[in-house]
Amino acid sequence: MLFDQYYRRFRKTDDVGNVHIQKHLEGIDNEFCECIKELGGKTFNSGLYRVYRGDQIQQATDSMKKAFPEMKDRIICFSFDWLGRNFAIDLYRKENEKPLVLLLEPGAGEAMQIPVSIIDFHNDELVNHTNDALAVDFFKEWRSQTNLAIGYHQCVGYKVPLFLGGDDTVDNLELFDMDVYIDICGQLRNKTKELPNGMTIRDITID
Numbered sequence: 001m002l003f004d005q006y007y008r009r010f011r012k013t014d015d016v017g018n019v020h021i022q023k024h025l026e027g028i029d030n031e032f033c034e035c036i037k038e039l040g041g042k043t044f045n046s047g048l049y050r051v052y053r054g055d056q057i058q059q060a061t062d063s064m065k066k067a068f069p070e071m072k073d074r075i076i077c078f079s080f081d082w083l084g085r086n087f088a089i090d091l092y093r094k095e096n097e098k099p100l101v102l103l104l105e106p107g108a109g110e111a112m113q114i115p116v117s118i119i120d121f122h123n124d125e126l127v128n129h130t131n132d133a134l135a136v137d138f139f140k141e142w143r144s145q146t147n148l149a150i151g152y153h154q155c156v157g158y159k160v161p162l163f164l165g166g167d168d169t170v171d172n173l174e175l176f177d178m179d180v181y182i183d184i185c186g187q188l189r190n191k192t193k194e195l196p197n198g199m200t201i202r203d204i205t206i207d
Contacts, residue, residue: 002034005123009130014043016152021054028076029099031119032089035078039122046143047150048134049126051079060086063179064104067186068111075102078118081134083107084155084181089118101125106185109163109193142170150175157181161188 001007018040021033039051052060057077064086065072075088084106089099093113101114101121114133116125126133142156150156155178160166 001038002031002119003038003122005127009127010044010049012042012044013046014152016041016043016053018042018053019055022058025057025076028091029089029118031098031117032076032078035118035122039079043152047082047154048136048139049079049081050152052077061088063182063186064088067106067182067189068104069190071102071104071111075104077104080155080178082139082150082156083135084157084176084178084185086182087114087121106182106189107158107161107163107166109161109185109189138170142173145170148175153178155181157185161185163189164192 021036036054041053043050060077061075064077074090074092077086077088079087086104088102088104090102091099093100098117101116101118103112103114130136155176156173157176158166159172159174162168166172
């Protein structure tokens with residue numbers, strides 16, 4: 001199996017079912033398609049990491065393109081973690097003709113390059129660098145203080161995004177509908193990213 005090493009570290013804790021990947025995405029990358037076919041719709045380790053169903057990929061990608069318009073021509077999302085961070089293949093970065101992975105962090109307003117393909121991301125990066133990739137220690141701290149469960153369409157987001165000076169602490173975390181969280185963070189990021197450092201924002205209206 002392509003994901004043997006991944007399954008040794010990650011336990012499936014929920015499954016909303018899967019459907020075939022949307023037709024216009026079939027020719028993007030074989031490994032990408034195999035990932036969605038094998039892992040799509042599944043939740044692992046009680047919400048720590050989840051993979052999109054085949055019919056959710058385009059909508060998730062469109063949402064992240066709105067939040068990160070500078071990435072609009074290059075990303076296709078495949079999964080997300082407990083903090084609402086999305087993982088995507090990056091069509092502009094390739095190695096051995098395989099697209100590499102990009103991390104899109106709505107709460108920090110940042111996109112970070114991960115120099116591995118989608119298969120190596122699951123079998124190596126998530127297995128051997130789990131805490132760095134998914135903030136496991138932070139997840140455990142949040143779970144121990146709240147004892148809340150994360151639904152498939154939910155994430156634990158920042159009440160005040162990090163890019164607006166919010167604290168990277170459990171006290172600044174809240175359970176959100178993930179679509180709402182990404183939309184809010186995207187609007188705030190795009191309205192404020194050109195402002196000079198230190199400028200005070202007095203009133204915020206979300207459309």
